[in-house]
Each structure stands twice: as structure tokens, then as C-alpha cells.
Amino acid sequence: MSTVAPEPVLRAQIGVRTVPVHLGTGVIGAVGPVLAAAAQGDGVLVVVDDGVLPAGEQVAESCRDAGMRVHVEAVPAGEASKNLGELERLARAAARAGIRRRDAVVAVGGGVVGDLAGFLAASYQRGVRLVQVPTTLLAMVDSALGGKTGVDLPEGKNYVGAVYQPEAVVMDPVVLGTLPARELSCGFAEVVKYGLLMGGDLMEIVAAWPELPGPDDALADLIRRCAQCKLEVVAEDEMDLGRRAILNLGHTVGHGIEAAGGYDLYHHGEAISLGLLAALRVSERELGLDPTWRRRTADTLGRHGLPVMLDPSVDVDQVIEIMGRDKKSDGRALNMVLLRAPGDVLTHQDPDPAVVRAAVEELVP
Numbered sequence: 001m002s003t004v005a006p007e008p009v010l011r012a013q014i015g016v017r018t019v020p021v022h023l024g025t026g027v028i029g030a031v032g033p034v035l036a037a038a039a040q041g042d043g044v045l046v047v048v049d050d051g052v053l054p055a056g057e058q059v060a061e062s063c064r065d066a067g068m069r070v071h072v073e074a075v076p077a078g079e080a081s082k083n084l085g086e087l088e089r090l091a092r093a094a095a096r097a098g099i100r101r102r103d104a105v106v107a108v109g110g111g112v113v114g115d116l117a118g119f120l121a122a123s124y125q126r127g128v129r130l131v132q133v134p135t136t137l138l139a140m141v142d143s144a145l146g147g148k149t150g151v152d153l154p155e156g157k158n159y160v161g162a163v164y165q166p167e168a169v170v171m172d173p174v175v176l177g178t179l180p181a182r183e184l185s186c187g188f189a190e191v192v193k194y195g196l197l198m199g200g201d202l203m204e205i206v207a208a209w210p211e212l213p214g215p216d217d218a219l220a221d222l223i224r225r226c227a228q229c230k231l232e233v234v235a236e237d238e239m240d241l242g243r244r245a246i247l248n249l250g251h252t253v254g255h256g257i258e259a260a261g262g263y264d265l266y267h268h269g270e271a272i273s274l275g276l277l278a279a280l281r282v283s284e285r286e287l288g289l290d291p292t293w294r295r296r297t298a299d300t301l302g303r304h305g306l307p308v309m310l311d312p313s314v315d316v317d318q319v320i321e322i323m324g325r326d327k328k329s330d331g332r333a334l335n336m337v338l339l340r341a342p343g344d345v346l347t348h349q350d351p352d353p354a355v356v357r358a359a360v361e362e363l364v365p
């Protein structure tokens with residue numbers, strides 16, 4: 001177990017904060033040294049998804065070894081835990097464990113625990129220190145980065161939350177070894193998104209990716225590049241008023257499909273797989289994107305267990321209707337992210353609704 005804090009592989013300047021990202025085999029054991037190096041409070045609340053308890057224990061042990069007082073709270077796996085009741089339970093557990101302002105919350109899990117424990121850290125005693133330890137591929141390349149935290153209401157997902165940057169992000173690709181194949185694939189849909197956003201050799205690496213998860217070193221490098229892409233975008237637009245919208249590539253249609261499937265038929269990444277293909281199709285019609293990219297992307301997504309055809313049980317009208325509802329809340333028209341080519345991205349596009357409908361219809365086999 002390491003006793004000194006490792007050098008981060010990335011350091012993002014987001015607003016007034018610098019967010020270091022530690023990434024590599026074994027870095028999960030460095031959470032304690034990373035916290036101790038900041039020489040603040042010695043209390044730590046580890047909030048861990050109950051599907052990944054051994055990772056939580058590794059984090060707890062590294063904190064104990066670094067001389068900290070550690071309290072561990074497990075959260076039941078699944079989106080249903082991302083609610084105000086669970087937030088209250090954790091906040092009260094933190095209070096009983098004597099967690100104070102200069103102490104820290106460490107989130108160990110996927111996006112559910114990252115968002116929930118992140119919001120706990122943002123709100124408990126008006127804000128305590130936060131370290132994100134993502135354990136899903138999706139969380140490593142997306143949700144643990146950028147500071148969005150929050151919980152769901154029955155009325156809507158992520159309806160209560162805050163933008164709150166972590167003091168550090170610690171990602172150890174070794175933990176992905178236990179992640180179910182379907183979850184790995186879902187995270188890979190976001191990786192493909194970064195390939196399309198960045199173009200160039202990232203797109204080539206993504207398109208040529210072997211079986212998931214892939215070789216350790218290559219995987220760590222892929223995660224680093226995706227994380228760098230996200231953090232660069234967030235650094236320019238932390239509050240999501242402009243450029244951060246590019247991260248929504250594939251998400252306009254994707255959200256429509258996810259919701260029309262009742263959040264059950266498709267997991268998020270699977271809906272995004274279909275949403276990416278629809279966005280590329282619309283990009284061909286509206287911006288002249290070369291259709292080769294859609295064929296290559298479909299091949300890449302399909303090879304990694306992601307859907308490239310829409311399940312016939314999904315009602316296209318309902319997908320379109322849900323997308324239209326999103327538009328009213330935002331005051332814009334369809335508001336899609338489109339590509340002229342990989343790496344050449346346009347946000348806030350307002351494509352012809354007939355073209356969008358046709359792109360969704362073309363997904364039906």
C-alpha cells in the first residue's frame with residue numbers, strides 16, 4: 001500500500017479549483033495519502049456502492065493507514081438510491097460519525113454513488129471535502145468529472161443538485177475487472193462519443209478497440225484521454241452555459257429513446273449508442289458528414305455489445321414527443337449537437353424535425 005500521494009496524470013483548472021486526476025493500477029490505495037497530503041481534517045466518510053464493497057474497503061484501509069478516522073456507509077446499488085431520503089440518511093450518519101467541515105467524503109462507486117455522495121459533500125455543513133473514486137467505466141470517463149452532483153425526484157432525474165468540484169479524482173482501472181459486461185459496454189458508448197468529438201487518433205483508437213475492457217495500459221490511456229477531453233470542456237464552461245453542451249452528442253435522441261423505453265429496456269449507454277447513430281445520420285443530412293463515419297461507428301458500437309437497431313417495441317412517436325418536451329423546457333428547438341466531421345462539432349443546432357424523425361425511423365430494423 002502506498003504511503004505517499006502519487007503524481008496526478010491530469011490537473012484541470014476549473015474555476016478557482018485545481019482538480020488533480022490520479023489514474024493507474026493500484027492508485028485506489030493512495031486515497032489516504034492524497035487526503036492526508038492536504039493536511040486538513042482527519043475524518044473521512046467513505047460512501048460505497050454495495051456492489052463494490054471490496055473497493056470501499058481498500059479506500060477505507062488506505063485512509064486508516066494514513067492516520068485518519070474512517071466511517072464507511074454502504075448504499076444499495078441502483079438509481080433508486082439517488083434520492084433525498086438516502087441523502088438524509090447519509091447526512092445523519094455523517095453527523096453521528098462526527099464528520100466536520102474540514103473532513104472529507106469519499107465516493108466509491110459508479111455515477112449513482114458519485115452523484116449522491118458528491119451532493120452530500122456539497123451540502124453537508126455547507127460543503128466538505130470530496131474525493132471521487134469512480135468504479136464504472138462511465139463514471140471514470142464521465143460522471144466523476146466536471147462536478148455535477150445531485151439526486152432524483154419522482155418528478156425528474158437530477159432535479160436537486162449542485163455543481164461541486166472534487167478535491168481529487170482517483171481512478172484505478174483494476175476495479176473494472178469485476179464490472180459486468182453490460183456496464184462496461186455502456187461506459188464504452190460514452191468513450192465512442194469522445195472519439196467522435198475529438199476525431200483524429202482518439203477516433204482511430206476507439207474504432208480499433210479490441211474486446212472490452214482491453215489491455216490494462218491501453219485502457220488507462222484511453223480513460224485518460226477521455227477524461228482530458230471532458231475536463232478541458234468543463235474548464236471552459238463549468239456552469240454549462242455554452243461549450244459544455246458538446247458533451248451532449250447523442251443525448252437528445254438518446255434521452256428520448258431511454259425514456260420511451262421506460263428507463264428499463266435500455267440502460268443509458270445503450271440509448272446513447274442509438275442516439276449517436278441518429279445524430280450522425282442527422283449530421284449527414286444537415287451538414288454533409290461523410291456516411292462512412294456512421295458505418296464505422298455502428299460497427300464499433302455493435303462489436304462491443306451496444307445496440308445499433310431500435311427495439312421494435314419502442315414507439316417512434318413517443319421518442320419524438322419526449323424530445324419535443326425537452327425543447328420546451330429549454331426554449332430552443334431540438335437543440336442537437338451535430339458533426340461536420342469527427343472533431344468538428346457544432347452545438348445548439350436546430351435541425352429539420354422531419355430529418356430527425358427519419359433518422360430515428362431508420363434505426364428501426
Ligand SMILES: NC(=O)c1ccc[n+]([C@@H]2O[C@H](COP(=O)([O-])OP(=O)(O)OC[C@H]3O[C@@H](n4cnc5c(N)ncnc54)[C@H](O)[C@@H]3O)[C@@H](O)[C@H]2O)c1
Nearest residue numbers: 049051052077110111112135136138139143148175178179
Ligand atoms: N454527474 C454527471 O456528470 C453524470 C454524468 C453521467 C451520468 N451521471 C449519472 O450516473 C449514473 C449512472 O452511473 P453508472 O452507469 O456508473 O451506474 P451505477 O452507479 O448505477 O453503477 C452501475 C452498476 O455497476 C455496479 N458496480 C459499480 N462498480 C462496480 C465494479 N467495479 N464492479 C462490479 N460492479 C460494479 C453498481 O453496483 C451498479 O449496479 C446515473 O444516475 C446518471 O444520472 C452523472
Ligand SMILES: [Zn+2]
Nearest residue numbers: 190251268272
Ligand atoms: Zn451520457
